[in-house]
Amino acid sequence: PNVSYYIPDRYGEGYGVSLKGIDFAEDNDVSLMIALDCGIKAVDQVDYAAGKNIDFIICDHHLPGKSIPKAVAILNPLQSDCTYPDKYLSGCGIGFKLAQALTQAWDLDKHEPYKYLDLVAIAAACDIVPLIGENRVLCHFGIQLIEEAMRPGLKLLLENAGRLVDGRLKKDLTIGDIVFAIGPRINAAGRMEHGQLAVELITSTTTKAAEIPASRVNENNTTRREVDKQMLEQALAMVQELNENTVSTVLFDPNWHKGVVGIVASRVQDVRYRPTIILTEAEGMATGSARSVEGFDVHAAIESCADLLDTYGGHRAAAGLTMKLENLEEFRDRFEAAVDAVIDPSQLIPSIPIDLELKLHQINMRFYNSMNRMAPFGPENMRPVFVSHNLKDTKRSKKVGDGSHLKLEVCQSGVEAQLIRGIAFGLGHMLDEIEDREFSAVYTLEINEFNGVKSLELMVRDIKVSAS
Template identity: 50%
Template sequence: MRWTLQSKPEKEQVQKLQNELLVDEIIATLLVQRGITTYDQAKTFFRPTLDDLHNPYLMKDMDKAVSRIEKAIANGENILIFGDYDVDGTTAVSLVSSYLKSYYPNIATYIPDRYDEGYGISYKGIDYADDNGISLIIALDCGIKSIDHVAYANEKNIDFIICDHHRPGNELPNAIAVLDPKRDDCTYPYDELCGCGVGFKLIQALAENRNQSIFDLIPYLDLVATAIAADIVPITGENRVLAKFGLEVINSNPRPGIKALVQNVKKKVLTITDVVFIIAPRINAAGRIKHGNEAVALLTEFDLEQAEIFASEIEQHNADRKDLDKQITVEALAQIENNNEKENFTTVLYQENWHKGVIGIVASRLTETYYRPTIVFTKSGYKLAASARSVKDFDVYNALEACAEHLEQFGGHMYAAGMTLKEENYQKFKDAFEKEVQKTIHPDLLIPEISVDLEINFSDINPKLIRLLSQFEPFGPQNMTPVFMTKNVKDTGYAKPLGKDNEHLKLFVKQNGSEGFGAIGFGLGNKLESTKNQKPFDAVYCIDENEFNGNVTIQLRLKDLKN
């Protein structure tokens, strides 16, 4: 692991903020590192309010979208809410459909089948709309590149409103409205919304039109927070506001579907991390193993007993997904070993019978193991389909764009993407992708990095610091849990391995006679030798509170250590 200590901001800037906020240097430094340099910015950061949300009509085409929906309602038209099968898509469909259904009955939902139709707007979905007398489709979390599909719908007199957050191509679809803050000609103040976030801006605009306030929309924020967490978008600006208030809904009064998913969780207060690891995989499992419709059914169900039945079915899908993911990861690792590809700049693998629903998870696992931009392919009909995952600071989407001549289609973000290609183009693409990454990636990016915010001493750690750090939540991209480094640390003789394979490490550490802290290092069992006989070492860690039998103590969550 390479440790990268963030450069300290200008001392004057830190001192000014210290004086304005009456906080210590550590807190002021962390804030300035996050771009918060004034009292007002800090107030917005620590005390976000729903008033901080932008006017939805600042988004390009929002007026057209609202006008077309209101016209459809006035004329009694049938409206189809169409979305992708992942967490962002299914929460977005649940959000917009349940809001519209609260005052208009002619609403249907459609999630494409991952295996039969693939990602995004499908001809089958448009035919379904045509067969059922639907004249308006609202597409969520997809559609920004669906030029041919929208043209096909137009021929059938079906209008489209597209709500997406992916990067547009050179041409936009010929839809009634295209809501996407990443459009070059859109001046909306915040462009990091997820698909469900764009859907929320749409219902916010519709609500304004119906004289509803933002407070009427609070019950929908559990869905938005779930999508923000799952889609790994920056938790800054509007996303921070939506995530904070959405988490409050999840913890106080969630919809029955989310309540059913978390009712066996023992934690009193769920964080964004809990949403990522507990709620999101289960919602995702429906589309991975069975069908995304099951996730929408769960998230739009208002009877708790029925929601519990749906949740138990999804729990089974999640268990099946875990088994598949383990099995395919083992096969993929063996393929890398057998092909002698460990020295490559990329990992690109293909096996025709790998389950399409879990190749994205497998790509993530391989990226953790070999720390390379990774693409995992499987057979999908007459083509190959793949999921890509990247390493920190490398834009895999740009690399795919450079190899686009070998692909049928692709889409996604800097760190995750999906694509299809013809089987005969697989090797050409693999070679081109390896060459492109080799040419453009900095060698340092192929070594896992721990970004350290600040070097501190154990004497700096106290309950007041922890209380203020807790107010930095919710954590996520661009507002990660602060990571500290402390030098010349010693274990007091309590070091021991934990876990069935001794893969974890438990310590009790001190620095220069300071108060000692319990420390846990997940996956650091191999570092036990470095801590023996009171050998001094440097530690990189996050500060947690550990609750056991009603007692709360400070605990360091070690990320790495070295002598």
């Protein structure tokens, strides 16, 4: 059969199945459309396609609505009658399951879908799905595939991100590398230009073919960062005007870039720890993205305002929504009330769960290697967080970067001979505080490699100075 792909324009068509996409399929004599990572609420669109004799298979992991599309098949483990044991596959992961099923049904090589595990891992990492059960297995082998048989396009992205030196990875690839180095660049194509550019990059089979789309994707990412920074500054200025007693944050500016609202929502939520919605105007509608705090179902809060919305969808932790401009103020009030009715006050206080207290002398490569057997780390299987008390600065700690970060060298009272280095991003202001006082540090462990020598270092999340 002839197979092609269609990437909707997020500005002209939105994020899911579009009528324009269905018309494109009809014009090109397409008889079957497979929706990936969308479609579970596309009831009208699937009916529209059926009227044109186009069948639908839906592979989606978003929460279903009250009505289910009349598709030929729906693969979504969140359906109430679905018995599939793993409920948290990414949309791409569900597409991978379809590919596995087809190889069985058509008696094809069962290993054929494994060639795409690198893409499954990237999708799972960037969609922030829980890295437990099947997701963890898929990501383990997907990362392995990236390291052993890296696609030319991915290689160029990682080079641009500084993760490659002389064509080789600086260190073992992690979920964090995918989330912060690969994901933003791939997403920037759709945010700033068109998602098709990312497809061209990822499917390029030679470095030469990947060079042009890689260059454009990296340029898009640079532009995205600039827009992101400007929007965040404006949003944080608006936050200063909010009533500090409110339990939600809903911000709107008609001039904000639609492709960056999700990123800004995450950054605003980091500063003002509340369920957060960032909205802009597009085609006469208010549209945007929501991000939640730990343990709070932001999708349910949005759903309680469904009568004010044209479209919405997502997960407990993140969602998208669109409404008429005249509904914005009422939505803001009702969303605040919906959050206030069910949120626990403790959910409005950011916290760092600690897994274990360590003495510095317990930190060694053997311990690290044992811990790392639990990788890949990610949501619901996070890298273990440790705390050490009675730490002392060796007088060699210093501010780095623009002065907002702290490069540490510490020892522990009673075992001063045991030294360890670390980095504390955003904690440069603590240097004077720790100079002559004992302190506690919360951190994860990372490998630092310099001139071929590997050593362990602390990635410090927070510092608490002991009482005098």
